[in-house]
Amino acid sequence: MGKRILITGGAGFIGSHLADELLAAGYHVRVLDNLSPQVHGPDCRRPAFLAPETELMVGDVRDRRAVENALQGIDSVYHLAARVGVGQSMYQIRDYVDDNDLGTATLLQVLIDHPVERLVVASSMSIYGEGLYLDRRGHPVEDLERDLSQLQQGSWEVLDHAGRSLTPVPTPENKRAALSSIYALSKFVQERQCLLIGQAYGIPVVALRFFNVYGTRQALSNPYTGVLAIFASRLLNDHRPMIFEDGLQRRDFVHVSDVAQACRLAVEVPNLTGQVLNIGSGTSYPIRHIALRLAEILGKGELTPDITSRFRVGDIRHCFADILLAREVLGYRPQVNLEEGLVELAEWLADQVAYDRVEQASHELASRGLTL
Numbered sequence: 460m461g462k463r464i465l466i467t468g469g470a471g472f473i474g475s476h477l478a479d480e481l482l483a484a485g486y487h488v489r490v491l492d493n494l495s496p497q498v499h500g501p502d503c504r505r506p507a508f509l510a511p512e513t514e515l516m517v518g519d520v521r522d523r524r525a526v527e528n529a530l531q532g533i534d535s536v537y538h539l540a541a542r543v544g545v546g547q548s549m550y551q552i553r554d555y556v557d558d559n560d561l562g563t564a565t566l567l568q569v570l571i572d573h574p575v576e577r578l579v580v581a582s583s584m585s586i587y588g589e590g591l592y593l594d595r596r597g598h599p600v601e602d603l604e605r606d607l608s609q610l611q612q613g614s615w616e617v618l619d620h621a622g623r624s625l626t627p628v629p630t631p632e633n634k635r636a637a638l639s640s641i642y643a644l645s646k647f648v649q650e651r652q653c654l655l656i657g658q659a660y661g662i663p664v665v666a667l668r669f670f671n672v673y674g675t676r677q678a679l680s681n682p683y684t685g686v687l688a689i690f691a692s693r694l695l696n697d698h699r700p701m702i703f704e705d706g707l708q709r710r711d712f713v714h715v716s717d718v719a720q721a722c723r724l725a726v727e728v729p730n731l732t733g734q735v736l737n738i739g740s741g742t743s744y745p746i747r748h749i750a751l752r753l754a755e756i757l758g759k760g761e762l763t764p765d766i767t768s769r770f771r772v773g774d775i776r777h778c779f780a781d782i783l784l785a786r787e788v789l790g791y792r793p794q795v796n797l798e799e800g801l802v803e804l805a806e807w808l809a810d811q812v813a814y815d816r817v818e819q820a821s822h823e824l825a826s827r828g829l830t831l
């Protein structure tokens with residue numbers, strides 16, 4: 460019989476795709492998920508897309524007894540359960556720290572007495588803050604931030620201390636963390652808690668830093684996560700996608716099936732421990748391009764992006780992944796290019812109903828001075 464895997468947060472977007480990937484490879488998959496209403500709607504029902512062979516335990520990762528039950532007979536764990544939303548984390552501070560930091564602490568507390576062969580924790584590109592840049596002489600530059608007065612003047616690019624331009628380059632794992640939201644801080648805490656306890660107790664841990672994951676099943680009515688899902692919910696309601704700054708900020712969009720592949724490899728590749736790996740596509744696109752292409756593929760090309768020239772406090776300009784290490788260590792090879800991924804997303808969107816809560820969320824942030 461195949462090995463038994465627990466996925467916390469496995470009823471969500473990435474977790475459900477990971478469950479499919481693992482089931483197809485012959486594993487037994489159990490999920491512990493509290494079916495949070497922001498993701499799963501007010502009825503908190505088992506999502507229809509969760510494969511019937513997946514054993515769902517409805518429970519909270521902060522509940523020690525629920526975690527103990529879920530870990531019975533389990534060989535390896537993926538820890539995906541988290542609140543996911545950069546902007547929202549800046550005013551629901553306690554909830555984010557509670558779910559993400561304490562949820563991970565509870566899981567680790569129980570794992571001490573129920574050791575597993577491998578623990579894979581979902582980390583995030585958000586911990587980098589700004590990605591890596593090179594100066595004119597090709598030297599790497601870190602720890603730069605855009606200040607408020609620069610942004611108020613509409614000068615969006617990251618500049619060096621003398622005001623000179625820099626070139627954004629793929630960000631490797633050894634770039635220092637620069638935490639600019641409670642969400643990013645909590646992802647860093649999750650990652651570090653797992654690595655630290657794993658090392659102390661001999662539990663092999665792999666932390667995967669996902670970049671911008673997109674694909675089917677991402678919660679469309681959640682206005683805080685997934686830029687493509689947010690654009691989709693606007694377009695399906697015949698609204699133009701709203702874009703901060705000038706839309707030329709670059710991100711790395713990685714298809715959810717590629718993330719699922721990386722997760723499976725993180726359990727299957729032998730002798731991994733204490734490894735931290737970027738999981739992106741290795742390519743980057745300006746946000747504006749993404750909004751335009753999705754609109755075109757949906758047959759709504761007239762809904763051109765609304766370039767607001769507004770900005771979010773703590774937002775970054777460019778960050779995209781250097782995936783060399785994941786290629787070497789995991790044998791990870793992204794399979795889905797952006798164009799294919801967008802076509803598949805559009806086909807799925809054709810049958811979806813999305814409540815566009817983006818403006819409401821924007822007001823929420825603006826009323827707190829978090830967007831300007």
Ligand SMILES: NC(=O)c1ccc[n+]([C@@H]2O[C@H](COP(=O)([O-])OP(=O)(O)OC[C@H]3O[C@@H](n4cnc5c(N)ncnc54)[C@H](O)[C@@H]3O)[C@@H](O)[C@H]2O)c1
Pocket residue numbers: 467468469470471472473474491492493494495498499518519520521538539540541542543558562581582583584646668669670671672673677678685
């Ligand atoms: N989607 C991305 O682009 C992205 C990027 C980087 C990192 N990540 C990380 O990947 C993981 C999965 O993200 P996703 O996009 O699938 O999000 P998602 O919101 O679709 O899934 C998260 C799941 O966790 C569950 N959950 C939340 N709090 C819980 C708790 N206390 N106990 C049990 N279950 C709980 C939710 O009900 C949901 O099903 C998260 O840890 C997220 O931080 C996602």
